[in-house]
Amino acid sequence: MLFLPLLTLALLSVAFAEPRVSPLVTHEKRSHTPAGWSRSRRHDSAAVLPLRIGLVQSNMDKLEELLLDVSGPESANYGKHWSAGKVAQTFAPSRETVDTVREWLGDSGIEPSRIKLSGARTWIELNATIEEAERLLNTEYHVYSHFTGKEHVACDSYQLPEHVSKHVDLVLPSIHFDAVIKRDNNPSGHTLRNIGQPGVGLKPKTTGTVSSILNQLEACDQQITLICLRALYGIVYEPVATSKNSYGIVEYTPQAYLQTDLNMFFGNFTPNLVGSSPKMVSIDGGYAQTEYTGFDYNGESDLDLQYAMSLVDPQPITLYQTGDMVEGASFNNFLDAIDGSYCTFEGGDDPNYDSIYPDPYGGGYEGPEDCGTATPAYVISTSYGYNEADLSPAYAARQCAEYAKLGLMGTTVLYSSGDDGVAGNGDLCLNSDGSQTANGTMFNPSFPGTCPYVTSVGATQVNPGASVAEPESACMQVIYSGGGFSNYFAMPSYQAAAVEHYLTAYPPPYTASQYNATGKSRGFPDVAANGANYVVAIDGEFELVFGTSASSPVTGSILTLVNDARLAAGKSPIGFINPTIYSPAFTGAFHDITTGSNPGCGTIGFNATAGWDPVTGLGTPDFPQLVARWLALP
Incomplete structure (x- = not known):
């Protein structure tokens, strides 16, 4: 475990x-x-x-067993998700x-x-x-x-x-x-250093502005727009159970969308959404700041919302805007807000990793810490991440357990797998002493993608000169799909057969001094989606954007549509999907990606192969197949 x-x-029972x-x-x-x-x-x-x-x-030793009981497609309790009260009672010390x-x-x-x-x-x-x-x-x-x-x-x-x-x-x-230094002497005068801050953690990349929008299927190898995604993944569906369904996108201040950018994108691709905004839930002082603009501040949120809102229209989107402009926020600050029991779980937030509210230093959000104030959506996508080595094993395990609890309650949690191949954010690799440097030689897995209770999403691309009817490959333009094997977490039972097949049929040409070669650790990502050449409106211009930052919200949109179909049929949301998608019942429900690799740390990384691989996971979504198979489940 x-x-x-x-x-x-045995407790001492004798007095004195x-x-x-x-x-x-x-x-x-x-x-x-x-x-x-x-x-x-x-x-x-x-x-x-x-x-x-x-x-x-x-009952932490039973966590995986309990989660599989409501998430495994062959379980008699499939889809019978728990209440928050039952979760808290079950895991109390x-x-x-x-x-x-x-x-x-x-x-x-x-x-x-x-x-x-x-x-x-x-x-x-x-x-x-x-x-x-x-x-x-x-x-x-x-x-x-x-x-x-x-x-x-x-x-x-x-x-x-x-x-x-x-x-x-x-x-x-x-x-x-500290996982990330929150306050520094940045000469710009902007003192925040945290998730969401430019230069910190996972972030999208751009190759600059687009001179003209092609927006045609024949050009999807050059520009990805909505019609390309719909063609690639068979997305033909209009939501009907929108009052029952929910989809959440998480952003960390100072990352924020601009309404003018949303309108610009919608005006070109989804005219009926012009003037529409996500339903924003402010967590610990979060707001759509406009003091700082530019790609580094607006790129992520603009990307996530423009594509997610368009793909699930008319399903409303909830934006969890987390952290203020001074203290910022960590993943735990977000988790506090959507699960009140987590605020005190194993002692609550760590002031060395997490932002503490009210702001103890002054100048930031002075209200009480948000604790159980937001309802978790059925699908939650986050396009941010740490390197696993940024965090202690105990801290990572504490957070990972919370994702399992969200799965027990019926929430699907998606995280981007990273954009630097087998290297970590910033193209850093590990040294034998655990430190991270640019010239390190050991692979550096990401987190939370390595947590076995989240669904990690890698990136693919339409190859140059290819059409949407041809197979995609692992993304090898501007970014490389994050993937590999955890140094912290054991292999979950649901992926054992898939990972063992990969290691046996396609043994990686690396030694134990380069990656966790035990064959017993969590492999990631689980799935993938296109992550190259997205056309995104940012600060009044269209730019080409790359990253698993795009892959995760697109995958979340597809799973939100699956939930809509199940809810309309009177069934439960899909919840934690990994045991299901790795099961024989879902063989063929993803487009297998068999070309490309994820270079890093002085190597070509792992190769995409037939079946699951640590580059693109099980492959990219086949929406009609996914809907049909999930509707066949109880």
Whole structure:
């Protein structure tokens, strides 16, 4: 299983028993100091540290089994999705877990009045001096400095008593560093550095403006427009269950659409939508900012909304605009808003990764953190991503579990797989010590695409000189489809046969020093869609845009139409789709992509082959086949 198993321990039942003695074990350890940081000094022993202990959730060892029960096409419970209350109840920490951690703290000299248990019983917190924290965790805390001037408190590793370690997921603050620096000394004066910020994480690419729009099937190898996508994937369908259905697009401020750009695109391709806007749900101060414009600020959101709104018309689109202009936001800030139980799950947000609201520094959003304030759509597409190595395994596992819970509740979660082939964002590769550099030689998988509970979407292209009637290839213009094998997550059972076939029939010509060659790790992407030469209206001009940033919202649009057909027939939404699409019942429901590769890290990457491959997954959608097969399910 992917997460620490919940192992039950016998509790002491005799009153006034001696404190339990068990050997110390290393709970988490960091292999290197992240780039840009350096240790500056030992922390003051009298300083106060807000110590937070994330408790192991119940039934996490059954997470995949429970999700398969409602998502596997052969299950008698297929489509019988859970309520949010059932999810929270099922995974709440056991009394034994809470009591074990409390007793350890008490035995260590922490007065009971100082120990606070969160409302969801998922988090124990206390304010401890550095001296106390170091004694509790058998570690040393240091202050680290970033080249931007920011300081951060961390340790290299920490230990827990063996009997306590089994009940704890992670302790904060400890080994973790910022995934992205949020505030810096950017000479432009714009201090935000986060997901959505230019130059940070996954983002679309452009080759510049389009002198004339071709908009004809014969030119789809040069420009992708709506008619090309409809022809490629057989999208002929008009939604009829729009009041029952929902499709969400997630954007992170300062990324924002311009209404003038939407109108410009709609005027050329979907005239009845001129003047239409998505239904915006503001999360933690998010809004469609207009202070900063240009491709780096408007390109992603314009791309996502112009194509998604057009392909699912007249189905309304919900825009989850996340984070303000000062603090920004992380994926966890979004997840907090659509699932109230997640706000406190395993201790809630990590201030080293996630933006905290109200803004503790001043100048940002001063309202309360959004927690359970937004309804999750049936399909949610996100065109942003981290490198898996940006995050600790414990942090990634914590978030990945939330995607499984959304699947249990009937939501399909899509993420772009990345645009740098087997390299990570910024074309960075891994070194043996876990650091990331441009000259690294180890493949650098993306996240959340490697989480086995999301559907990861790669990119294809219409080959130069080819028509839409000919097979696409893996995208090899401007970007390369992200793909490979996780270094954090085990192979889920639903894809075992597909991945094993690939590794046996087409063994990659690389060694274990280059990628996770165990044959037991999660492979990605799961599916693909066109990611090259999109015509997008941006800041009053049409530009050619490339990226899995386009592939994900297009795939989400197609799955939203499938949901419409099922809802119109009185059936449930498709929810977590991976067990279904990998099943024999869906063989032939995707256009298999067998040419192209995804270069990176000094290699040609993996090859697209017959069947699943770590470049284009199972292939691109065949909408008529998908609708027919999903309608055949209960």
